[in-house]
Amino acid sequence: MIQERGTINLSKGKSMSMIFAKPSMRTRVSFETGFFLLGGHALYLGPDDIQMGKREETRDVARVLCRYNDIITARVFAHQDILDLANYSSVPVVNGLTDHNHPCQVMADALTIIEHIGQVEGTKVVYVGDGNNMVHSWLELASVIPFHFVCACPKGFEPDKARVLKAEQAGLTIIGADVVCSDVWASMGQKDEAEYRLKAFQGFHVDEALLKLAGPKAYFMHCLPAERGVEVTNGVVEAPYSIVFPQAENRMHAQNAIILHLLGF
Ligand code: CP
Ligand code: NVA
Numbered sequence: 001m002i003q004e005r006g007t008i009n010l011s012k013g014k015s016m017s018m019i020f021a022k023p024s025m026r027t028r029v030s031f032e033t034g035f036f037l038l039g040g041h042a043l044y045l046g047p048d049d050i051q052m053g054k055r056e057e058t059r060d061v062a063r064v065l066c067r068y069n070d071i072i073t074a075r076v077f078a079h080q081d082i083l084d085l086a087n088y089s090s091v092p093v094v095n096g097l098t099d100h101n102h103p104c105q106v107m108a109d110a111l112t113i114i115e116h117i118g119q120v121e122g123t124k125v126v127y128v129g130d131g132n133n134m135v136h137s138w139l140e141l142a143s144v145i146p147f148h149f150v151c152a153c154p155k156g157f158e159p160d161k162a163r164v165l166k167a168e169q170a171g172l173t174i175i176g177a178d179v180v181c182s183d184v185w186a187s188m189g190q191k192d193e194a195e196y197r198l199k200a201f202q203g204f205h206v207d208e209a210l211l212k213l214a215g216p217k218a219y220f221m222h223c224l225p226a227e228r229g230v231e232v233t234n235g236v237v238e239a240p241y242s243i244v245f246p247q248a249e250n251r252m253h254a255q256n257a258i259i260l261h262l263l264g265f
Contacts, residue, residue: 011040017065019045019074022188027096030252062088077189092262105223106137108250117178124148126177128206129231131159134183142167154200177214181221182206182231206232219243
């Protein structure tokens with residue numbers, strides 16, 4: 001928990017535009033606050049502001065914003081949009097979530113595991129639910145850091161095969177897990193499938209019995225927002241082994257490290 005907040009001037013005079021085509025609490029607030037604490041200025045551009053790909057082509061947005069700002073952060077639907085932004089921008093582009101992945105979240109998740117377990121290497125993370133953007137980011141992490149990632153998804157909702165192939169995986173049992181995690185069953189852009197997914201995902205929710213099976217040392221993690229009573233019970237979110245709020249706080253710390261790295265520190 002942050003006891004004291006103060007700004008440092010490492011990013012003085014720097015600015016960051018933040019394009020959000022989807023809703024957000026954590027990503028927007030952690031980036032905006034974090035960059036302010038580093039001495040920089042962040043500008044929020046909501047879905048109605050620039051209407052990327054509709055009012056203006058993505059490649060034009062990239063080539064204009066990079067003339068004003070030192071960093072561009074974007075939360076978009078199609079993953080191709082973030083690739084196009086990066087391709088046409090002369091300043092770094094940070095992925096604040098796409099339909100394909102959510103890398104800033106998994107950086108915060110790794111930091112949270114380090115804080116609570118000591119290291120990511122060798123830990124066993126068991127994900128239960130939809131093989132979605134969060135899973136792709138866990139798999140990306142598993143392809144660069146050796147840890148065990150087990151993903152239990154209903155048939156038809158598995159993650160991208162190429163991502164799975166690239167990642168190192170081990171084990172197929174949840175017994176002895178260090179971390180059990182989940183995410184919503186209907187992500188942003190899929191909310192009209194919520195009812196159908198609710199039926200398809202029966203048996204893939206995280207509850208107290210599952211955590212008991214995982215073992216006494218297992219933590220529960222969730223990127224939030226969580227739908228209590230759907231993919232996870234209220235009891236699990238509120239339990240002492242739940243670390244979802246330190247995990248949310250770590251979005252800001254992990255992203256500040258990313259920003260400083262991108263600015264050359
Ligand atoms: N975890 C996460 O990205 O939350 P928001 O959608 O609120 O940004
Ligand atoms: N999978 C979720 C993550 C939200 C942070 C979504 O894309 O909506």
